[in-house]
Amino acid sequence: MKSYRKELWFQVPTRREFVHITPQVEECIRESGITNGLVLVNAMHITASVFINDNEYGLHHDYEKWLETLAPHAPIQQYRHNDTGEDNADAHLKRQIMGREVVVAITDGHLDFGTWERIFYGEFDGRRRKRVLVKIIGE
Numbered sequence: 351m352k353s354y355r356k357e358l359w360f361q362v363p364t365r366r367e368f369v370h371i372t373p374q375v376e377e378c379i380r381e382s383g384i385t386n387g388l389v390l391v392n393a394m395h396i397t398a399s400v401f402i403n404d405n406e407y408g409l410h411h412d413y414e415k416w417l418e419t420l421a422p423h424a425p426i427q428q429y430r431h432n433d434t435g436e437d438n439a440d441a442h443l444k445r446q447i448m449g450r451e452v453v454v455a456i457t458d459g460h461l462d463f464g465t466w467e468r469i470f471y472g473e474f475d476g477r478r479r480k481r482v483l484v485k486i487i488g489e
Contacts, residue, residue, distance in 0.1 A: 354382035354486040357394070362476040365423070366444075368410045369471040371400075371482065375454075376461065378484045385459040387488010391469055392451030395480040397441035399448035399472035406466075417444045417474075441474035448472050456488055 356378050360369060375391055393400050403409065421443035426432045429439030452469060455462035461469075471482055 352384055356484045358482040358484060359479055360471055361479040362473045365476050367473045367476060370405050370468060371471050372468045375469050375484060379456055382486045384456060384486050384488040387456045387486060388453055389456055390451060390453050390485045392483050394483050397438055397445055397475035398480050399445045400451050400482060401448050401470055401472060402452050402467050404466045405468040438475040444474040
């Protein structure tokens with residue numbers, strides 16, 4: 351059994367953004383030399399997310415609208431968390447909805463995905479540097 355660990359760093363210029371990170375995760379798998387096992391990919395910040403879905407612009411637009419309906423940014427006074435001087439309570443809620451991490455099987459050196467599945471980093475309180483952990487275990 352081998353293990354591999356790498357941090358991916360992101361700094362998006364906007365408050366919210368979805369970043370397709372499947373290629374970076376695939377590169378980590380190549381670097382690890384692990385051909386059969388599991389990869390964990392998780393956001394290491396409480397206002398960011400990692401999730402799996404389709405790499406389709408319309409869907410990402412729909413996520414934006416849906417998340418803003420469920421946890422609107424403004425007015426910031428609606429959230430007790432923001433009483434501390436923060437303005438990112440909505441980002442914490444959006445992260446909770448979208449999830450912290452994904453685990454994907456690795457088979458024959460490749461992500462064992464369904465047809466349209468891809469991995470995304472979801473940023474909900476951007477404009478600062480944040481990291482994603484990639485941890486691979488296997489043979």
